[in-house]
Every structure is written in C-alpha cells, then in structure tokens.
Amino acid sequence: MQYKATSPEDYINQVPEERQETLKKLRKTIKDNLPKDFEEGIQYGMIGYYVPHSIYPDGYHCKPEEPLPFMSFASQKNSVNLYHSGIYAVPEIHDWFVNEYPKYCKRKLDMGKSCIRFKKLEEIPFELIGELCTKLSVKDWINIYETNIKKK
Numbered sequence: 268m269q270y271k272a273t274s275p276e277d278y279i280n281q282v283p284e285e286r287q288e289t290l291k292k293l294r295k296t297i298k299d300n301l302p303k304d305f306e307e308g309i310q311y312g313m314i315g316y317y318v319p320h321s322i323y324p325d326g327y328h329c330k331p332e333e334p335l336p337f338m339s340f341a342s343q344k345n346s347v348n349l350y351h352s353g354i355y356a357v358p359e360i361h362d363w364f365v366n367e368y369p370k371y372c373k374r375k376l377d378m379g380k381s382c383i384r385f386k387k388l389e390e391i392p393f394e395l396i397g398e399l400c401t402k403l404s405v406k407d408w409i410n411i412y413e414t415n416i417k418k419k
Contacts, residue, residue: 270342275307275314282342289347289388290314293340296393300400305337313350315339318405328416337408338400346377346384349396353403355381356411360402364395371395 272278279290294314298307306319310333318335320326327333339350353360364383368376371392377384385391403411 269312272309272312274309278309278314286342286347286388289391290340290342292393293347293349293391293396296397297338297340297400300397301338302401302404304405306334310334310336310339313339313341318409322405323409335409335412337403343384346386347388347391349383349385350381351383351399352381352408353399353411354378354383356415357403360399363402364399367395367398368392 270278270281272281275294279287279294282290297316301316304318304322305316307314307316309315310317315336316338317333318337320334323335325331325335327335337352341348341350351360354364355361365376365378371394372390374387374390377386
C-alpha cells in the first residue's frame with residue numbers, strides 16, 4: 268500500500284487505526300536504538316532512516332539526489348515490512364538475525380533479501396529489532412556501501 272505522506276507522523280496517521288500503535292512502537296524502537304547521525308524521514312513512500320547528504324554528499328548511486336538509504340518500514344496490505352540494508356549487505360548480520368529470531372518468535376521467519384515481513388502484529392520482536400538497529404553505525408554503513416554496493 269502506498270501512502271502519500273510528508274512526514275513519519277503523517278504516514279502513521281494514514282495507516283488503518285488498528286496498526287497505528289504498532290507502527291508508533293516500531294518507530295520508537297528504531298529511533299531509540301539506531302546510532303546517531305542517521306536521519307528519519309519519508310523515503311520511497313515509507314518511513315525511512317538514511318545517511319543525510321550533510322554526511323554523505325554523493326547520495327544513493329542510483330539516484331544521487333536521494334540520501335543514502337539504510338533502513339525503512341512500511342504498512343502493506345497483509346503485513347508490516349521492515350527493510351534493513353545491513354541484513355542484505357553483511358552476511359554476519361543476516362546470519363545473526365536468522366539465528367536470533369526463533370528466540371523471540373514462534374512463527375517462521377518470513378524474509379527476503381533485505382525485507383522482513385510481519386503478518387501478526389502482536390508477534391513483532393521489538394527487542395530483536397532494537398538490537399538489529401545497533402549493529403551498524405553511519406560510518407560502518409558508508410564503508411560497506413562504498414566497498415560492496417556502489418558501482419565504481
């Protein structure tokens with residue numbers, strides 16, 4: 268589902284009422300745990316966390332006018348999806364998350380390359396997501412991005 272939001276608050280206010288508290292809690296979890304220097308805003312129609320141009324002027328190689336994306340979440344038709352670039356780009360973070368997930372949730376992990384889908388809102392592992400947020404600093408993410416992802 269695509270929302271035409273101008274701010275994270277606007278985004279949350281547009282989602283169905285039964286999801287709003289969950290998204291507020293997810294947002295707070297991320298903001299409380301994400302290392303300093305990541306900024307929050309609307310990116311690609313979702314609530315996003317990114318490296319601002321003031322720190323990384325080159326921006327995203329596919330679209331340099333966009334700040335370098337790192338993490339986001341969205342309310343979709345059948346799930347709340349969390350996107351984390353570190354899970355995609357760093358095998359150790361991916362493996363750590365996959366191994367830790369069953370300690371927090373009985374439901375099978377529903378995951379793509381960087382996307383984690385939560386179909387049961389009451390089973391979102393907020394504590395695990397908080398820990399995931401601490402795994403990479405802005406400096407770490409820029410180094411990984413420039414080494415592994417950015418097309419030279």
